[in-house]
Amino acid sequence: MSDEAQSRVNDFVVKLANVNGTGSASANSLFMKSIFRMGIPVMGKNYFPSNIQGLPTWYEVRVTRDGHTARSGNVDLMVAMNAQTYREDLAEVSPGGYLLYDSTWPRSRDLVRDDVTVLGVPLSGLCNEHFDGARARILMKNVCYVGALAALLDIDLDVIRALLEQTFASKKSLVAFNLSAIQLGYDYARENFDCPLPLRVEAMDQTAGKVMIDGNTAAALGCLYAGATVGAWYPITPSTSLMDAFKAFCHRYRVDPDTGERNFCIVQAEDELAAIGMVLGAGWNGARAFTPTSGPGISLMNEFIGFGYFAEIPAVLFDVQRVGPSTGMPTRTQQCDLLACAYASHGDTRHVLLFPSDPAECFETAVQAFDLAERLQTPVFVLSDLDIGMNDWMVPELAWDESYRPDRGKVLDAGQLEQAKEFYRYRDVDGDGICYRSLPGVHPKGAYFLRGSGHNERAEYTEDAGEYQALVDRLQRKWDTAKSMVPEPAISDSGNQLAIISLGSCDGAVREATEQLGRRGVALDYMRIKAFPFGSAVQEFIDRHERLFVVEQNRDAQLRTLLVNELEPDMTKLVPLLHYSGLPIDSRFIIEGIEAFIAKGVAA
Amino acid sequence: MSFIRKPKIVYKGQRTNALGLTRRDYEGGMSTLCAGCGHDSITTALVQAFFELDIEPHKVAKLSGIGCSSKTPAYFLDSAHGINAVHGRMPAVATGANAAARDLYYIGVSGDGDSLSIGLGQFAHAMRRNLQMLYVIENNGVYGLTKGQFSASADIGSKAKKGEVNEQRPIDPVKAALALGGSFVARAFSGDKEQLVPLLKAGIKHNGFAMIDVLSPCVTFNDHEDSTKSYAHTRQFYHPAVHADFIPPAQPIEAGGDEGGVLRVNLHDGSQLLLRKVAPDYDPHSRAGAYSYLDECEKRGEIVTGLLYIEEDRASMHEISQTAKQSLRDLEYDKLNPGAETLKALQSRYR
Ligand SMILES: Cc1ncc(C[n+]2csc(CCOP(=O)(O)OP(=O)(O)O)c2C)c(N)n1
Ligand code: SF4
Ligand SMILES: [Mg+2]
Numbered sequence: 001m002s003d004e005a006q007s008r009v010n011d012f013v014v015k016l017a018n019v020n021g022t023g024s025a026s027a028n029s030l031f032m033k034s035i036f037r038m039g040i041p042v043m044g045k046n047y048f049p050s051n052i053q054g055l056p057t058w059y060e061v062r063v064t065r066d067g068h069t070a071r072s073g074n075v076d077l078m079v080a081m082n083a084q085t086y087r088e089d090l091a092e093v094s095p096g097g098y099l100l101y102d103s104t105w106p107r108s109r110d111l112v113r114d115d116v117t118v119l120g121v122p123l124s125g126l127c128n129e130h131f132d133g134a135r136a137r138i139l140m141k142n143v144c145y146v147g148a149l150a151a152l153l154d155i156d157l158d159v160i161r162a163l164l165e166q167t168f169a170s171k172k173s174l175v176a177f178n179l180s181a182i183q184l185g186y187d188y189a190r191e192n193f194d195c196p197l198p199l200r201v202e203a204m205d206q207t208a209g210k211v212m213i214d215g216n217t218a219a220a221l222g223c224l225y226a227g228a229t230v231g232a233w234y235p236i237t238p239s240t241s242l243m244d245a246f247k248a249f250c251h252r253y254r255v256d257p258d259t260g261e262r263n264f265c266i267v268q269a270e271d272e273l274a275a276i277g278m279v280l281g282a283g284w285n286g287a288r289a290f291t292p293t294s295g296p297g298i299s300l301m302n303e304f305i306g307f308g309y310f311a312e313i314p315a316v317l318f319d320v321q322r323v324g325p326s327t328g329m330p331t332r333t334q335q336c337d338l339l340a341c342a343y344a345s346h347g348d349t350r351h352v353l354l355f356p357s358d359p360a361e362c363f364e365t366a367v368q369a370f371d372l373a374e375r376l377q378t379p380v381f382v383l384s385d386l387d388i389g390m391n392d393w394m395v396p397e398l399a400w401d402e403s404y405r406p407d408r409g410k411v412l413d414a415g416q417l418e419q420a421k422e423f424y425r426y427r428d429v430d431g432d433g434i435c436y437r438s439l440p441g442v443h444p445k446g447a448y449f450l451r452g453s454g455h456n457e458r459a460e461y462t463e464d465a466g467e468y469q470a471l472v473d474r475l476q477r478k479w480d481t482a483k484s485m486v487p488e489p490a491i492s493d494s495g496n497q498l499a500i501i502s503l504g505s506c507d508g509a510v511r512e513a514t515e516q517l518g519r520r521g522v523a524l525d526y527m528r529i530k531a532f533p534f535g536s537a538v539q540e541f542i543d544r545h546e547r548l549f550v551v552e553q554n555r556d557a558q559l560r561t562l563l564v565n566e567l568e569p570d571m572t573k574l575v576p577l578l579h580y581s582g583l584p585i586d587s588r589f590i591i592e593g594i595e596a597f598i599a600k601g602v603a604a
Numbered sequence: 605m606s607f608i609r610k611p612k613i614v615y616k617g618q619r620t621n622a623l624g625l626t627r628r629d630y631e632g633g634m635s636t637l638c639a640g641c642g643h644d645s646i647t648t649a650l651v652q653a654f655f656e657l658d659i660e661p662h663k664v665a666k667l668s669g670i671g672c673s674s675k676t677p678a679y680f681l682d683s684a685h686g687i688n689a690v691h692g693r694m695p696a697v698a699t700g701a702n703a704a705a706r707d708l709y710y711i712g713v714s715g716d717g718d719s720l721s722i723g724l725g726q727f728a729h730a731m732r733r734n735l736q737m738l739y740v741i742e743n744n745g746v747y748g749l750t751k752g753q754f755s756a757s758a759d760i761g762s763k764a765k766k767g768e769v770n771e772q773r774p775i776d777p778v779k780a781a782l783a784l785g786g787s788f789v790a791r792a793f794s795g796d797k798e799q800l801v802p803l804l805k806a807g808i809k810h811n812g813f814a815m816i817d818v819l820s821p822c823v824t825f826n827d828h829e830d831s832t833k834s835y836a837h838t839r840q841f842y843h844p845a846v847h848a849d850f851i852p853p854a855q856p857i858e859a860g861g862d863e864g865g866v867l868r869v870n871l872h873d874g875s876q877l878l879l880r881k882v883a884p885d886y887d888p889h890s891r892a893g894a895y896s897y898l899d900e901c902e903k904r905g906e907i908v909t910g911l912l913y914i915e916e917d918r919a920s921m922h923e924i925s926q927t928a929k930q931s932l933r934d935l936e937y938d939k940l941n942p943g944a945e946t947l948k949a950l951q952s953r954y955r
Pocket of ligand 1: 670671672673674691714715716717718719742744746747748749750755
């Protein structure tokens with residue numbers, strides 16, 4: 001085998017173009033999982049419309065022996081199942097690549113390109129001959145192309161069989177049904193093409209101890225393990241599946257087997273204003289409570305978020321970010337709510353934000369968020385995005401430390417209240433800006449009447465200028481305390497002059513880009529911000545470097561704006577590198593951006 | 605302006621309740637409302653109701669939105685926690701609070717602006733969930749705190765202080781509650797404590813959402829001639845349809861049922877309501893009947909009051925959700941966390 005061909009084993013991208021509502025999602029996930037089961041690292045991204053049936057949808061699978069977690073920016077094999085998008089799908093294929101299409105009907109004039117090998121498989125024809133009923137034919141057409149891909153890419157049929165047996169464990173007849181569709185495609189490809197293609201898979205052992213899980217499911221597990229008991233929400237893509245998952249886990253693990261009693265309460269609220277109100281009510285009353293939402297929900301929650309900040313009530317919000325505002329691109333990913341969350345509401349308000357970079361971190365961060373919210377007595381935001389929340393990522397299996405106990409923060413119990421001479425809800429006894437709270441119903445001495453802005457140390461109503469100012473100054477002290485409580489940035493620093501600052505779901509693309517640029521002689525350090533407020537490590541990293549590319553997924557450089565606003569950096573050092581198409585960022589974008597910047601500097 | 609603590613005066617021979625507490629133990633800070641404001645009378649009635657029910661004050665959670673009415677939780681039960689939330693959104697806070705700890709009594713105080721305009725949605729949905737709480741609307745037909753604009757409960761033809769006449773149909777919280785499936789629907793008048801106190805007690809003990817619309821004149825902005833929410837107008841057209849007497853569980857109780865104009869209703873905790881019907885054929889168990897009775901009286905300009913509708917056995921939010929009997933906030937962490945082994949096992953389907 002030539003080096004060229006060898007270089008493509010376990011290292012290529014397959015993109016599948018489908019029509020939504022045709023059942024392609026399960027076929028595509030079968031395809032990806034079968035490669036994962038062969039021990040080969042994979043990445044899968046789903047690009048779907050805000051629609052139930054009939055619009056274009058794509059699924060991108062990157063087979064990546066080196067374990068990259070982001071898009072590369074290339075497409076090596078396109079499975080073009082949607083005639084509406086033939087033209088753009090063909091255009092996207094990298095030179096030397098392949099396109100597979102349904103050749104039941106004459107080949108479209110849109111499907112001609114000299115540097116792409118076009119493979120026709122009469123999928124509809126095969127399925128129409130073999131299966132009865134319109135729906136079965138449509139569904140099996142998808143399974144059939146998985147069969148063809150298995151032949152073309154050398155995927156182990158036994159692995160596919162095992163997966164189908166597992167998926168349809170309760171409906172055995174479906175296993176044979178699906179397998180026959182796989183076989184149809186497989187046999188056709190073997191008979192008509194030179195199988196396997198130079199792009200192909202070869203079993204590895206790189207997925208042991210790994211799982212493929214989406215961030216919303218992992219975050220829901222985090223809520224379950226953190227001991228959250230109250231969840232309130234209003235459905236919105238891409239956050240809905242978080243509450244769906246939490247609900248499913250609760251029904252499995254939180255129902256008393258003897259009494260049927262449920263150790264949780266999930267309320268589907270009338271809107272997001274109500275959802276956050278419920279979370280604050282529950283937090284005030286001492287339960288761990290959360291709400292998952294997305295940008296439009298955050299907008300609606302603003303008044304209450306400020307109330308939570310001033311009244312100092314623990315709350316956890318998951319903002320699974322999507323392109324905004326309103327509709328149009330609600331099913332596309334972005335990191336566009338940083339500023340909206342950091343300074344949400346009216347008055348002097350600032351909020352703790354956490355930025356998980358993948359589903360495994362969604363799990364950990366969810367647990368951290370509840371501890372931080374209770375320690376700091378304030379709303380805490382977990383900012384993930386559609387890419388992390390809804391795509392299956394390969395991550396190390398989630399593990400739980402049995403010694404974990406929830407950190408409830410400074411809460412006085414009945415005994416302590418009984419002992420206390422007087423109770424001051426808002427007095428900074430310890431000098432860290434965090435006061436002691438009491439829960440309703442615990443002891444008469446703990447009672448207070450809670451309001452938004454106008455309260456003194458005893459939580460009594462005041463419009464006194466000095467008392468108000470003392471309150472907001474103390475909240476500022478608490479903010480400074482938060483800097484040392486939130487997760488530190490992840491830093492890799494080899495003393496280079498150039499560096500990247502990034503966050504969240506950009507991580508995989510950034511790491512791949514720094515590796516590749518390093519091989520091309522551009523050495524970069526990297527700091528991944530994991531939380532807001534920024535601690536001193538962030539300022540120091542910026543100070544140490546001459547030029548820092550701030551890589552993020554929004555148009556307005558929101559992370560850069562936060563850095564400039566909150567720290568004292570030399571602004572000219574911070575070069576924005578912004579990806580905001582609605583698709584997840586790819587490594588090529590970063591590489592090209594940095595190379596272009598350097599070339600410009602050399603030319604100048 | 606600041607909070608004014610009321611001095612605690614204890615004198616000999618002061619009446620105490622079964623807990624040995626005096627009425628003063630059920631009071632709060634000094635009211636800062638206008639002298640004569642209807643809301644203050646409701647506060648007094650609430651103090652009396654809680655006192656007479658022998659409820660430990662700190663086992664109550666008080667909630668309100670924003671408005672003159674919503675300030676009043678500061679003026680009763682000062683050893684109970686309270687939350688003065690944001691405008692129109694108290695029902696959501698109450699829902700979450702109740703979700704977390706079902707073992708407390710919840711009382712929400714709202715205004716006609718707070719519940720019928722900005723908060724109409726939350727008001728409706730708390731009712732739909734049959735959240736267990738007493739929900740009092742202190743209804744004066746205006747926005748008191750923002751100085752006298754018409755609210756959604758202003759009647760057609762009612763005149764504002766500055767002369768403007770309201771032409772829009774009012775939203776009647778009682779009719780709304782009937783239509784939205786409210787399980788306890790009552791109207792009262794702040795000026796009639798005899799009627800109000802037993803209604804409040806019944807509402808506190810009701811297993812679900814007890815809505816009481818209390819006409820509560822605003823002396824500063826809506827108590828003039830040609831206002832239909834003035835003391836004078838309310839007194840003149842006020843029409844009690846059903847009078848409720850509240851009988852606590854300790855007293856001997858007779859079987860429920862209708863006996864010549866007196867209806868006995870058993871409440872969940874063993875207490876009983878004696879409903880004396882001024883209109884003899886009025887049926888507080890008939891939603892449609894209540895609605896058409898209201899309609900008829902309205903045509904004559906009468907303001908119907910009393911416990912107008914009750915459904916004792918509608919499932920409440922927690923019953924529908926099958927929530928644990930023990931308050932969720934008190935559950936041991938061990939009961940909530942499925943453990944490391946389970947986490948390992950459940951991930952097999954992600955491989
Ligand atoms: C979001 C918001 N909008 C407007 C206001 C201003 N505001 C305060 S109280 C009030 C009306 C209160 O009317 P009502 O509930 O009838 O109470 P009342 O004062 O009459 O007892 C308004 C509009 C506010 N506090 N918040
Ligand atoms: S303005 Fe009206 S509602 Fe407000 S306190 Fe005065 S009388 Fe009462
Ligand atoms: Mg009013």
